Amino acid sequence: MLHIPPEDVEFIRDSCGPEVVDGLLGLDGEGYRWSELCLRRPLWTVPGSSYTGAVLMAVLVAPSPRQLVMKVVPAGAPGREASVHAEALDAVPEFAKLHLVGRPYQPLDLPDGRTVMFQEVAGGSLADVVPVGSLGRDEQSQVIGTVVRGLLAEWNATALRTATPVQVTVPEFLRRELGDVWREGGSLQAFGRDLDIFDPSPPWLYSDGMRLPNPYLLVKGGHPALPDPTVPVLRGLGHGDLHLDNVLVPKSEKVVQPHAYRLIDLCTFSERADLGRDVATLLLSVLVPHVNHRNELPPDQRHALLRFVVDPDVSHRADIVPGAAAQVTAVRNTARQVMRDWGDPWDLQFLLSLTAAALRFTTYSGISEAGRTWFARLAAHACGEVLARTREKEGTARPPVREPGRDSFTVPGFGHADPAPHDRSAGFVPNQGPKRPEWQRETGVRDDRTVVGFGPDHTVVSVDSEGGIRRWTVSGEPLPGAGGHAPRQQLGHQSLVASLTHSVVVARPKELEIVHFPQRGGALRPPPVPLRNGDHFLVTSGGDVFATHDGNYLTVRNCQDGAPIEALPCPPSMAASAVSIDASVVAMARSREVYIHRRGREPLRKTVANSIPHARSRIMRLALPDPGLQLAVSPSGSHVGCVTFEEVVVWSTDDGREVYRRKLTDREAREALGAKWVRLVCTETGTLFWLRRGRLSVPTAASGTQLPQFETCADVALSRDGRLIALLSTEGRLEVWEL
The missing domain is CATH 3.90.1200 (Aminoglycoside 3'-phosphotransferase; Chain: A, domain 2)
Incomplete structure (x- = not known):
C-alpha cells in the first residue's frame, strides 16, 4: 500500500480535496509500483496557475526514485488534457522526446470527474x-x-x-x-x-x-x-x-x-x-x-x-x-x-x-x-x-483601407484617451479663454511666419519660415530639432505639426517636405513629396493627417509619407479650407458659401454675408472681386467657425445648427483688410480665436474681445485634445496655457 506522510496528506487534502488523497492511497494498478509518495521539500506548488484551474505540485515517488509533477485537472473540457497530451506525445515522438513533457504513468480518474496526471519534470529540474x-x-x-x-x-x-x-x-x-x-x-x-x-x-x-x-x-x-x-x-x-x-x-x-x-x-x-x-x-x-x-x-x-x-x-x-x-x-x-x-x-x-x-x-x-x-x-x-x-x-472595388476618421476605440467611459476638456452636451461656449499658464520660454527665433503646434504627448513644436524646427516637452524642456533651409515657405503659415507621430510638414514651391524625429534622436528627411503645380497649398489644420488643395481637389494625406488618402472636389473659386484633426470633418468655402463635409453623413451647405467695408453698395460689389474669409474646424470636428468681412458664424456639425452669428464692428472689418498671415482657430466648445495683425481676439464674444498680450503674436494653436493653447510671438516668446 502507498505510504504518504501525514503532513503531506493534510496539505494535499487542503489543496485538492479528500478525493485526491483517497485516489492516491488506492493506487494499486500495474502501472504504479510505488511504496512511497511525498511532497518535495521545500514545497513546490503552483495552485491555480493554469487558466483551466488545475493544481500542480512536485512529488517524489519510489521505487524507483523519481521526481514528478502531479497535476490535478478539473472536470469538464479541461479533463480531456490527459488524452490530448498522449496524442501530442505520439504525433512526432522525436520532437516530443526533446521538447514536450513526458507522461510516464497513466492518469488517475477520480469519481468526481477530475483527473490526476503525473508528468516528467521539464529538463529534469524545478530550480534551473x-x-x-x-x-x-x-x-x-x-x-x-x-x-x-x-x-x-x-x-x-x-x-x-x-x-x-x-x-x-x-x-x-x-x-x-x-x-x-x-x-x-x-x-x-x-x-x-x-x-x-x-x-x-x-x-x-x-x-x-x-x-x-x-x-x-x-x-x-x-x-x-x-x-x-x-x-x-x-x-x-x-x-x-x-x-x-x-x-x-x-x-x-x-x-x-x-x-x-x-x-x-x-x-x-x-x-x-x-x-x-x-x-x-x-x-x-x-x-x-x-x-x-x-x-x-x-x-x-x-x-x-x-x-x-x-x-x-x-x-x-x-x-x-x-x-x-x-x-x-x-x-x-x-x-x-x-x-x-x-x-x-x-x-x-x-x-x-x-x-x-x-x-x-x-x-x-x-x-x-x-x-x-x-x-x-x-x-x-x-x-x-x-x-x-x-x-x-x-477584382472588385473596395473602399480604401487607409482613411481617417474619429477614433472608434475611445468612447465615453472606456478606453484611455484623454477625455475632452468640456462636455459637448453643454453646447456652445462663446468666450472660452486661457485660464492658467503652463510654461513659457524664449525660442530665440524672431520671425513673423513662425508656426506653432502640438505634437504627440503635448510636445510643442515651432517651425520658422525656412523650415527650421524647434521642439519642447509639455513641461518646457528642449527636445532635438532640425535646421531649416531656403527656399522659404510658399505663403504665410505653411507648416503643420503632426499629432500622432513626431513629424512636421513644410510646404515649399511645388513640393512638401516631411521631417520625422525618431526616439533615438536626429531627424529623418524622406524624399520630398512632389505637387503638381505651385498653386497646390497646405491646409494649415489637421494633425492626425494633413491636407493640401490645388483649387480643384482637397487631398487628405498621410503624415508618414504624404501619400493621398482621399480627395474631395473643391467648390469653384475656393476662398478658404480647414479640416478637423482626423479629417472626418472638412470645411471649404467660397466668398459667401460654406460647404461642410461630414464623413458618413450628408454634407452641409451654409450661406454667409461677406463684403468689403466702405464698398458695400450693390454697384461697388459688382465692381470689386469677391472678398475672402477664414474657416476653422474644432479638433474633433464638433464645430465649424467662419469669419468674413461682415460677420462671425459658428455651426454645430452634429445637427447642422447655427449656434452663433453676429455682425463685425467696423473696426474689426477694417483691421482684417490686408492683414498678413491671418489664423482662425476653433475650440471644442465653438469658441473662436482670431489672429490678425499680430493681435489675438475672441470674435465669438461681444465686440470681439481682444486677449491681453505683451508682444505681437505670430501664431496660435490648440492641442489635439483641446486642453491647451500655445501662443508664439514674433519676438520668439512661446507661452502654453490651459483652456
Whole structure:
C-alpha cells in the first residue's frame, strides 16, 4: 500500500480535496509500483496557475526514485488534457522526446470527474528550468525564435510535406479559431459591446488615422458592407495556447539554453490546428508587457507598434517601445523564413491568425483595459490588412483601407484617451479663454511666419519660415530639432505639426517636405513629396493627417509619407479650407458659401454675408472681386467657425445648427483688410480665436474681445485634445496655457 506522510496528506487534502488523497492511497494498478509518495521539500506548488484551474505540485515517488509533477485537472473540457497530451506525445515522438513533457504513468480518474496526471519534470529540474516569460528581453528573443522554428520546421515537418491548403472564408476561419469565446454571446462579444463597436456594429472603424473593417462583423460574416474573401489555410500540429509561461527553458551555469525548450500545458493540442495560431499567440504574449499599461501608449508609439506587427516598415522602429521591435522580428522573420516556399499565402494566413489571437487576448482578465483595447485595435488593423491584400485578387472595388476618421476605440467611459476638456452636451461656449499658464520660454527665433503646434504627448513644436524646427516637452524642456533651409515657405503659415507621430510638414514651391524625429534622436528627411503645380497649398489644420488643395481637389494625406488618402472636389473659386484633426470633418468655402463635409453623413451647405467695408453698395460689389474669409474646424470636428468681412458664424456639425452669428464692428472689418498671415482657430466648445495683425481676439464674444498680450503674436494653436493653447510671438516668446 502507498505510504504518504501525514503532513503531506493534510496539505494535499487542503489543496485538492479528500478525493485526491483517497485516489492516491488506492493506487494499486500495474502501472504504479510505488511504496512511497511525498511532497518535495521545500514545497513546490503552483495552485491555480493554469487558466483551466488545475493544481500542480512536485512529488517524489519510489521505487524507483523519481521526481514528478502531479497535476490535478478539473472536470469538464479541461479533463480531456490527459488524452490530448498522449496524442501530442505520439504525433512526432522525436520532437516530443526533446521538447514536450513526458507522461510516464497513466492518469488517475477520480469519481468526481477530475483527473490526476503525473508528468516528467521539464529538463529534469524545478530550480534551473524557468518560464520564458521570466527572462529578459534579449534572452526571450533568442528562445522565441528557436521555438517558432521548432514548431514549423521540426514538429510540423511531415505535416508540411503532405499538407494540402484548405480554402476557407475569413468568417469561417475566425469562428473556428475563436470557438467558445465567440459562441452564445461569449466574453469576446461582451468586450465588443463595452467598446460600443458590437451590436449595433458599424462596418468600418477608425483607429490612429486609418479606416479599418470592424473585426467583430468579420467574425459574424455576411455583412453587405464588408467582403468575405476566401483564403488558403495550412493546418497541422498545434499547441493551441502557446504563451510565454507555457514554454520552459533550462539554464546551464546561469546561461539560457534556447534549444532545450519544453512546451507544457497541452490540453488545447490539435492535429488539425491553424499553423499560424501558435506563432501569433507567442508573438502577442511577448507584447503584453509593452501594452499592458494603465494608460494607453502615446499615439505615435501605439500606431508604430500596431503597424510594425501587421505590416513591418523600418520607419516604425524609431517610435516602438524599447525591445519590442527585436521580439516582433524574432517571431515574424523566423516564421517567414521557414515558410518561404509558401510565401504570400502564409503572410495572409498569419494576418488572420493575428486577428483571431488579438480578439482572444481581449477576453483575458489578466490584461488591463488599456492592453485589451490595444489588442482590439490590432485585430482591426490585421483584418484590414487582409482585406487590402485580397482586394485586387477578387477584382472588385473596395473602399480604401487607409482613411481617417474619429477614433472608434475611445468612447465615453472606456478606453484611455484623454477625455475632452468640456462636455459637448453643454453646447456652445462663446468666450472660452486661457485660464492658467503652463510654461513659457524664449525660442530665440524672431520671425513673423513662425508656426506653432502640438505634437504627440503635448510636445510643442515651432517651425520658422525656412523650415527650421524647434521642439519642447509639455513641461518646457528642449527636445532635438532640425535646421531649416531656403527656399522659404510658399505663403504665410505653411507648416503643420503632426499629432500622432513626431513629424512636421513644410510646404515649399511645388513640393512638401516631411521631417520625422525618431526616439533615438536626429531627424529623418524622406524624399520630398512632389505637387503638381505651385498653386497646390497646405491646409494649415489637421494633425492626425494633413491636407493640401490645388483649387480643384482637397487631398487628405498621410503624415508618414504624404501619400493621398482621399480627395474631395473643391467648390469653384475656393476662398478658404480647414479640416478637423482626423479629417472626418472638412470645411471649404467660397466668398459667401460654406460647404461642410461630414464623413458618413450628408454634407452641409451654409450661406454667409461677406463684403468689403466702405464698398458695400450693390454697384461697388459688382465692381470689386469677391472678398475672402477664414474657416476653422474644432479638433474633433464638433464645430465649424467662419469669419468674413461682415460677420462671425459658428455651426454645430452634429445637427447642422447655427449656434452663433453676429455682425463685425467696423473696426474689426477694417483691421482684417490686408492683414498678413491671418489664423482662425476653433475650440471644442465653438469658441473662436482670431489672429490678425499680430493681435489675438475672441470674435465669438461681444465686440470681439481682444486677449491681453505683451508682444505681437505670430501664431496660435490648440492641442489635439483641446486642453491647451500655445501662443508664439514674433519676438520668439512661446507661452502654453490651459483652456
